[in-house]
Amino acid sequence: RKLNVNAEAESEELVDPPKIEDKLGAVPHGLSTDSDVAKRESESMSRKNLRSNAQKFEFQAEVSRLMDILINSLYSNKDIFLRELISNASDALDKIRFLSLTDKEILGEGDDATLEIQIKLDKEKKILSIRDRGIGMTKEDLIKNLGTIAKSGTSAFVEKMQTSGDLNLIGQFGVGFYSVYLVADYVEVISKHNDDKQHVWESKADGAFAISEDTWNEPLGRGTEIRLHLRDEAGEYAEESKLKELVKKYSEFINFPIRLWASKEVDVEVPADEDDSSDEEEKPEETSTEEEGDDDDSEKGEDEDEKKSKTKTVKETTYEWELLNDVKAIWLRSPKEVTDEEYAKFYKSLAKDFSDEKPLAWSHFNAEGDVEFKSVLFVPPKAPQDLYESYYNANKSNLKLYVRRVFISDEFDELLPKYLSFLMGLVDSDTLPLNVSREMLQQHSSLKTIKKKLIRKALDMIRKIADEDPDESNDTEKKDIEESDDNNEKKGQYTKFWNEFGKSIKLGIIEDAANRNRLAKLLRFESTKSEGKLTSLDQYIKRMKPGQKDIFYITGTSKEQLEKSPFLERLIKKNYEVIFFTDPVDEYLMQYLMDYEDKKFQNVSKEGLKLGKDSKGKELKESFKDLTKWWKGILASENVDDVKISNRLSDSPCVVVTSKYGWSSNMERIMQSQTLSDASKQAYMRGKRVLEINPRHPIIKELQERVVKDPEDANVKQTAELMYQTALMESGFVLSDPKDFASRIYGQVKNSLNISPDAATEEEEDVEVEAEAEAESKTSEADSSKEEDLDVKDEL
Numbered sequence: 001r002k003l004n005v006n007a008e009a010e011s012e013e014l015v016d017p018p019k020i021e022d023k024l025g026a027v028p029h030g031l032s033t034d035s036d037v038a039k040r041e042s043e044s045m046s047r048k049n050l051r052s053n054a055q056k057f058e059f060q061a062e063v064s065r066l067m068d069i070l071i072n073s074l075y076s077n078k079d080i081f082l083r084e085l086i087s088n089a090s091d092a093l094d095k096i097r098f099l100s101l102t103d104k105e106i107l108g109e110g111d112d113a114t115l116e117i118q119i120k121l122d123k124e125k126k127i128l129s130i131r132d133r134g135i136g137m138t139k140e141d142l143i144k145n146l147g148t149i150a151k152s153g154t155s156a157f158v159e160k161m162q163t164s165g166d167l168n169l170i171g172q173f174g175v176g177f178y179s180v181y182l183v184a185d186y187v188e189v190i191s192k193h194n195d196d197k198q199h200v201w202e203s204k205a206d207g208a209f210a211i212s213e214d215t216w217n218e219p220l221g222r223g224t225e226i227r228l229h230l231r232d233e234a235g236e237y238a239e240e241s242k243l244k245e246l247v248k249k250y251s252e253f254i255n256f257p258i259r260l261w262a263s264k265e266v267d268v269e270v271p272a273d274e275d276d277s278s279d280e281e282e283k284p285e286e287t288s289t290e291e292e293g294d295d296d297d298s299e300k301g302e303d304e305d306e307k308k309s310k311t312k313t314v315k316e317t318t319y320e321w322e323l324l325n326d327v328k329a330i331w332l333r334s335p336k337e338v339t340d341e342e343y344a345k346f347y348k349s350l351a352k353d354f355s356d357e358k359p360l361a362w363s364h365f366n367a368e369g370d371v372e373f374k375s376v377l378f379v380p381p382k383a384p385q386d387l388y389e390s391y392y393n394a395n396k397s398n399l400k401l402y403v404r405r406v407f408i409s410d411e412f413d414e415l416l417p418k419y420l421s422f423l424m425g426l427v428d429s430d431t432l433p434l435n436v437s438r439e440m441l442q443q444h445s446s447l448k449t450i451k452k453k454l455i456r457k458a459l460d461m462i463r464k465i466a467d468e469d470p471d472e473s474n475d476t477e478k479k480d481i482e483e484s485d486d487n488n489e490k491k492g493q494y495t496k497f498w499n500e501f502g503k504s505i506k507l508g509i510i511e512d513a514a515n516r517n518r519l520a521k522l523l524r525f526e527s528t529k530s531e532g533k534l535t536s537l538d539q540y541i542k543r544m545k546p547g548q549k550d551i552f553y554i555t556g557t558s559k560e561q562l563e564k565s566p567f568l569e570r571l572i573k574k575n576y577e578v579i580f581f582t583d584p585v586d587e588y589l590m591q592y593l594m595d596y597e598d599k600k601f602q603n604v605s606k607e608g609l610k611l612g613k614d615s616k617g618k619e620l621k622e623s624f625k626d627l628t629k630w631w632k633g634i635l636a637s638e639n640v641d642d643v644k645i646s647n648r649l650s651d652s653p654c655v656v657v658t659s660k661y662g663w664s665s666n667m668e669r670i671m672q673s674q675t676l677s678d679a680s681k682q683a684y685m686r687g688k689r690v691l692e693i694n695p696r697h698p699i700i701k702e703l704q705e706r707v708v709k710d711p712e713d714a715n716v717k718q719t720a721e722l723m724y725q726t727a728l729m730e731s732g733f734v735l736s737d738p739k740d741f742a743s744r745i746y747g748q749v750k751n752s753l754n755i756s757p758d759a760a761t762e763e764e765e766d767v768e769v770e771a772e773a774e775a776e777s778k779t780s781e782a783d784s785s786k787e788e789d790l791d792v793k794d795e796l
């Protein structure tokens with residue numbers, strides 16, 4: 001909401017803002033004298049009221065809430081504001097440098113073309129200024145970027161603050177600028193964009209900000225200066241030493257020079273006036289050059305001595321721009337020279353993640369050949385909360401693209417496939433052209449090669465986390481390796497990786513056919529033999545029984561549920577290992593992962609399970625022929641394809657298996673739970689069902705006998721239907737008609753309690769509604785009189 005008001009008068013009336021020139025005496029920049037400017041500058045700096053003739057705006061509600069939180073925050077680490085401002089300045093410099101690639105004029109000349117960040121302190125007035133010669137902001141940019149448009153991160157951050165309260169994360173939510181209010185109670189943003197005049201944005205974080213055209217400050221040329229009027233309790237930031245420490249700590253990897261207007265004590269030779277030379281001995285801090293002289297010099301002529309005694313050395317404070325960072329980009333250095341600590345710090349600055357956790361892994365390499373580039377990739381310690389939300393719609397990439405050291409973009413999703421979008425890092429290419437637009441670059445043929453190499457390197461890096469993790473190895477020889485500190489640090493890292501990013505690897509198997517095998521190597525899961533830990537396909541293969549051809553797996557909602565599944569009975573008895581897949585994405589995954597190292601995957605709840613030949617197979621099939629045929633007939637209306645003798649059951653009487661290419665029961669459940677799934681497709685994709693019976697089970701044996709005796713026995717038919725429905729449930733299907741199932745069960749209960757199947761439920765007596773209402777009012781009257789009684793008793 002835009003309001004033109006007179007802030008000092010606090011009137012809400014819409015008025016024409018008085019022209020700034022009227023108030024300040026209309027001296028244009030070009031004509032103002034230095035002292036005029038200085039006077040006005042100091043005037044504006046000391047004033048903590050928003051300029052009365054400025055255009056005033058209200059902050060967007062979420063932004064206002066965010067500022068309230070910041071200004072009232074008891075958060076002790078207020079340091080973060082500086083790195084956020086430096087990071088914004090660096091972004092602004094990156095932007096102008098990028099634009100200048102296609103239009104040299106844009107940079108201007110002299111100081112304007114100096115791409116650096118300057119920090120200046122006014123100790124007395126407690127004003128800290130951070131200035132850049134970046135792209136700057138137009139008036140409209142100031143209004144939009146600093147207050148009226150809430151970014152998606154704003155409310156997410158506000159919400160997060162209410163629960164966890166770690167302000168350190170502010171940069172990750174794209175609202176870093178507002179952290180200035182941790183240390184300042186009044187902030188001015190002076191900005192000059194090539195397309196607009198210089199403007200001042202100012203706010204005391206009290207719900208409003210103001211913008212005025214700037215006619216009193218020194219012209220910036222181009223760029224932005226943020227002036228923080230420090231709060232009383234933030235005095236420590238008015239110390240040079242503190243600012244130097246912060247830049248070293250947080251902004252080491254900024255690719256532009258950061259300079260501080262730093263004071264320096266220097267020895268200066270000044271002529272010693274007569275009075276001074278007479279008291280020389282009483283002023284030990286002022287060293288005369290004579291004292292510094294060598295003894296031998298005393299032999300020099302008197303004239304010379306006299307000349308020397310006429311000067312003296314005094315300490316003087318001078319100011320100069322002191323460079324605070326080493327601008328050599330980390331990725332240009334040799335990986336051997338960069339320490340682990342430096343990589344960890346670099347990660348933090350890239351990810352704006354200043355928590356204590358280190359990245360799980362990194363890879364720093366130079367790619368040579370047709371396409372040359374340097375890259376550093378990181379696996380973050382934690383997955384962002386929204387990693388899989390709108391996975392297919394979000395255009396998110398965490399890789400920064402540089403071309404010959406010039407930052408181009410961090411929105412290049414062509415560099416990595418979606419499933420690796422959780423990686424952080426950068427690519428600096430020497431091959432890509434510099435002077436073309438982002439759109440042209442996006443279509444450059446080298447990008448494909450870069451992408452291919454990045455994927456390989458990324459997968460190698462992830463594999464290495466597993467290789468170096470002592471927990472990952474089941475080999476006894478490897479376990480014997482002495483436990484070094486390094487080993488301890490790597491212990492459990494792959495499980496950590498898997499828990500954070502395992503789903504991405506699975507999505508990779510689905511999406512990236514070319515790297516499917518490499519990705520399958522990274523897959524982890526629990527199995528009937530993994531003893532509660534994660535295991536891999538390679539380890540599974542090592543444990544396979546002689547003669548076992550397939551890799552067995554089962555899908556469902558939880559390991560606990562699957563462990564009891566009838567599908568596993570015989571496999572476990574025969575000591576086969578079965579993988580548990582319990583993530584909904586696993587069902588999709590297994591549609592793409594057909595085999596691994598020449599071994600086929602077999603879902604043990606589907607047709608086609610081979611467990612060696614049953615010596616009595618043929619015989620059993622023959623002797624249960626009557627039952628299977630009869631049962632198939634009974635279930636004709638149930639979409640059951642066949643009734644067969646099972647080779648997977650041991651203790652259960654029967655199970656329902658699905659055809660090889662149809663959905664498993666688990667997949668049916670997943671599809672049913674999807675709001676937008678298409679019912680007609682569900683019917684079409686539903687796997688054909690086969691009822692498998694256990695010929696050694698007493699119920700099945702009894703049924704066979706009864707069917708042979710009387711295939712029309714209604715009771716046996718009922719039992720057979722009930723058996724099928726029970727098997728459906730136990731096999732993980734959702735019953736389409738639970739009422740029917742329940743009635744059958746009650747029928748059986750009646751039977752076991754010797755109650756006639758026709759015994760009806762007793763009718764309830766009909767009570768007239770009016771009579772009921774009357775009765776109710778009487779009881780409530782009685783209740784209240786009882787309560788009164790109690791009150792009286794209490795008082796007594």
Ligand SMILES: Nc1ncnc2c1ncn2[C@@H]1O[C@H](COP(=O)(O)OP(=O)(O)OP(=O)(O)O)[C@@H](O)[C@H]1O
Pocket residue numbers: 084087088089091092132134135136137145146170171172173174175176177178223224352
């Ligand atoms: N020094 C600056 N020069 C030019 N524009 C700036 C400057 N500082 C801030 N801005 C503008 O204000 C916007 C808001 O800054 P803010 O720090 O809140 O978020 P961000 O920079 O987008 O994200 P992050 O906090 O993660 O850096 C920026 O996106 C940018 O457009």
